Each structure stands twice: as structure tokens, then as C-alpha cells.
Amino acid sequence: MLLEDFNIDxxxxxTEQKALTKYLITDKGYTQLINQYxxxxxxxxxxxxxxxxxxxxxxxxxxxxxxxNKPIYISMKAV
Numbered sequence: 001m002l003l004e005d006f007n008i009d010x011x012x013x014x015t016e017q018k019a020l021t022k023y024l025i026t027d028k029g030y031t032q033l034i035n036q037y038x039x040x041x042x043x044x045x046x047x048x049x050x051x052x053x054x055x056x057x058x059x060x061x062x063x064x065x066x067x068x069n070k071p072i073y074i075s076m077k078a079v
Contacts, residue, residue, distance in 0.1 A: 002030070002049040003072070010044040011037070024049050033059035033074060040068045048074055055079070 002024070008016045010032070024030045030049035038046035038061055046069060048059055057077045061070040 001052065001074075002047070003074070005046050005069070007045050008047075010047065011042070034061065034072055036061060038070050038072060040070075046070075046072050048072060050074075 006020065008020050010017055010021075025032060028051070030051050031053040033048040033050060033053075033056060034044065034046065036044065038044050050056060055076050057075040059072070059074040061072055064071055
């Protein structure tokens with residue numbers, strides 16, 4: 001599992017976004033779990049990728065009073 005502030009906006013189709021998507025999703029088979037804005041500026045620069053999607057119960061964003069970046073979370077199923 002990868003959790004990262006990549007500073008690559010997944011909402012913008014550009015060379016960096018396409019390369020990251022190709023490498024992590026197409027080539028490596030990861031699933032991107034956050035599919036919404038992660039900042040107050042309507043960008044998606046914080047990403048969560050997993051190769052065990054069947055173990056994920058939920059993932060998303062929360063609100064933050066102190067930052068323009070929204071905290072991201074992931075909840076895993078108990079095994």
C-alpha cells in the first residue's frame with residue numbers, strides 16, 4: 001500500500017498524471033482509493049494506492065480547520 005502527497009493532481013490530465021497512472025495502475029496493478037478533491041483548491045494531490053483492495057473497508061477525506069489539505073483516511077477489514 002502507498003499513501004503519499006505526490007503533488008501530482010489526478011484531476012488534471014497532463015504528462016506527470018498520465019505517467020504516474022500508467023506506472024502504478026496499469027503496470028503495477030494498484031487501485032487508487034481516493035477519488036475526490038484532497039485540497040480546498042479542488043485538486044487531488046494526496047493519493048492512496050493499494051494492491052489489496054479486497055481488504056479495504058472504506059477510504060476518503062476529512063475536513064481540516066488548520067490546513068488547505070484535507071486529511072485522508074483508510075479503514076481496513078479485520079482478517
